[in-house]
Amino acid sequence: MGGSHTKTWPSPADLTLPDSSGWNKVPLIGALIGVACIGAAAAMGWTSGRFAFAYLTAYMYWLSIALGGLFFVIIQFAARAGWSVLVRRVAENIAATMPLFAVLFIPILLNMDHLYHHWLHPDANDAVLAHKAGYLNKTFFLVRAALYFITWTGLALFFHRQSTRQDVDGDIRHTSKMQAMSYPAIALFGLSITFAAIDWVKSIDPHWFSTMWGVYYFAGAILGFFALFGLLTVMMTREGSDLFHGTVTTEHRHDIGKFTFGFVVFWTYIAFSQYFLIWYASLPEETVWFKHHLAGNWEAVGYVLIGGHFILPFLFLMSRHMKRNRTTYAMGAVWLLFMHWVDLYWNIMPMYVPHGAPADYHSHFALSPEDILTFVGVGGLFFATFAFLLRRQAIVPIRDPRLGESLRFENF
């Protein structure tokens, strides 16, 4: 088969976002919506503390997706994966929104008195909180937060930068560097996401403890990421405005679907194990957390999680057809993104006590405008940043040495 002739590689400019794409408008629109919604929510619920809790829920939600993106990128290099190269830039961009979350942490800092007053201003007779003051104190909390953001931003920008530089120079050493970095990155990621989840969510109720907590947040984060990742892949490959020019196929979406399904089960496994072991041993210092989170109509939300976060998506996504069909997968992904929010909402909001509430105040589930506004607001800023990054370089890592494998990828 002689006659091999050379051909130039595509340049980044060949595969960037076309001017006609709707994504070009997202940075501006997203930023406007984001600022407006967060501003409105803050104006409504700042003094009652509702804003603080609603904002934390929204923040942990979108942060989890960005962290999931970071984890996905790390794992692709650690496993030397080939199938995912075409869509990996999407995950790289999701992860690279991380600096935004460092900035968006400011409202949480401003609301620390609402969120973390149990350990910031502990009861003088509380021996347990006195015991853990060495960990739960403001200075150490801030130092740790800074460490998390340094870790995440550093890792996200490292992978993003190496990958986009490879677009230009095609140097294979970028891949080797990312591969070498991916192994310590797994360890750094695992520790930072665990302690961040403990600091920012678990410490709201500082008496409660569970060794599973870090894994629980991680499981939800990865599931949320895969749902959004798959949804974006469906959106970006729509006929007529396919940003990938037909290269991303059902095969790639099928694999993302398999991961989504897998993490539905993994989240359930973790959530069940945590709940079950606490239920079975029935130790009051542990069950009290579930007592609060299942009090009143919160119990109904708990049932929604069992049905909606596990049974329904488990049955829905089990079949090959549902994962490969664009519409059904997109439906499943949207549902799971909603359920991931319900999960975090159920984990955080029952701990909200309005400022100045009577001592016998009982938390109950009641959606407030702040909850929606913060969700949309942080989401708007997230998508604005994502779309901003999307415009700046090629849609796919065009010079990745394993691109060829991804282009011809088929499930068996």
Place this chain on the structure above:
Amino acid sequence: MASPTELLSGIAKPMPGYDPIGGRDQLVTDRADFASITSDVAGVIERKTTIGWWVTFMVSLGLLGILGLSVAYLVYNGTGVWGINSPIGWGWAIVNFVFWVGIGHAGTLISAVLFLFRQKWRTGINRFAEAMTIFAVMCALLFPTIHVGRIWLLHWVFPIPNQMSAWPNFRSPLLWDVFAVSIYGTTSILFWYVGLIPDLATMRDRAKTKIARMAYGIFALGWRGSNRHWQHYEVAYLLLAGLATPLVLSVHSIVSFDFAVSQLPGWHTTIFPPYFVAGAIFSGFAMVMNLVIIARWAFKLEHIFTMKHLDNMARVITLTGSMVGYAYAMEFFIAYYSGNPYESFAFVNRAFGPYAWAYWIMVSCNVISPQLFWFKKLRNNIAVLFIVSIFVNIGMWFERFVITVTSLHRDFLPASWDYYSPTIWDIGAFVGSFGLFGTMMCLFVRFLPLIAIAELKTVIPAADPHGAHGHGSDHAHSDHPHSDHPHSDHPHSDHAAVDQGHGGQGHSAPAIALQKATHEH
């Protein structure tokens, strides 16, 4: 100016087994082809029995004798011959049970989970690991069986209708264990056997004696390798992989429930299920590593059990060892963070109490020793791989010992605090269980193909229909394609030129273009 689609279509697929960055080397080295794989693997069985095999087999049989003696003495006298006491009612027997079940996890992980993840390197070692799993599960089941004391009433663990309406306690994780482990054992045997069928047919067709032909023939179930057979086979295999995957998680999760549903500090902690699963995979891979290193040396299978396999297993060991380390750290952190004095006591007592020696053996073997595998040099050193893997299994045995004994020996009633030591009968049963394991392994490698012959052929370059020239078979006869591959240590940034090959099926990297050039006609 070409369209983006055209530009991308110029980027070719690398040939199978070839990784432009290095690291995903060919799975079978040394110019293996279809015929040589069959003869190499079948040769292990067909060759004359070696002295080495007889020595190993005799030693294993001797240990098996010790097991028989220990069990007979135990059954005759009752569990009082063991070192268990009150409050340490769970001694070595439970430790050994969890130890062996844990080891049994690697087989299903390799055969099912890695199959679903398209990790083709599993193909060389899956048969071996599955066999190991079955024998490990046999050893594991032995211990709860003899721990019941009155072994003749063992059928009471099953919910058998009876005139006294006496049922096992369905709320007890110990009963779930009965179901979980027996389902696991059954599925593992099925999976192993389904995979064996084509190879049994191969052995049948190669058999020189009538007895061998009949024996292999019966179990080959009339396999003729027709298209239809293969289609059924592949569907069955995929289904079994899908069904076995949740078992990898569920079995050791339920084993962890044995401890974690209690209220005992050091046992009751929510991270136990995934922590036990990670530990099980960790110890299972270490055992596979040890056995594979012995087998590849004894049967001269270095070109099939390659350094690539050992390297990948070392990576899994480091990953799962670090997960176990994460769980140890999280337990310790929460013991402090909970502010619960009993929790803190249990963990401080583990690390600095009477069993501190066991705790530090556990930490050094499980958390520290696998960190050596961060270095490529050590991952490629057989002696280091072998020794660290032994350390890992020592550490994992001690992990179960530490969990079981340290939490029990300091219960809530200080008057009953005691120090637990095993008796000779505890030791005899444990050492003897290696005899059972060894005997089964010896018989397995002697009579069954220890490598999945048919499956292995699918991962060699000759099997790829899109391989070099589109008919890759001549590629297999090329002179040592492996040596031509660039490795990560010589990066080639010269990607400017793309060899388009024919119809986009050629190979992108210049090195491949060069290699192809040797075949151009």
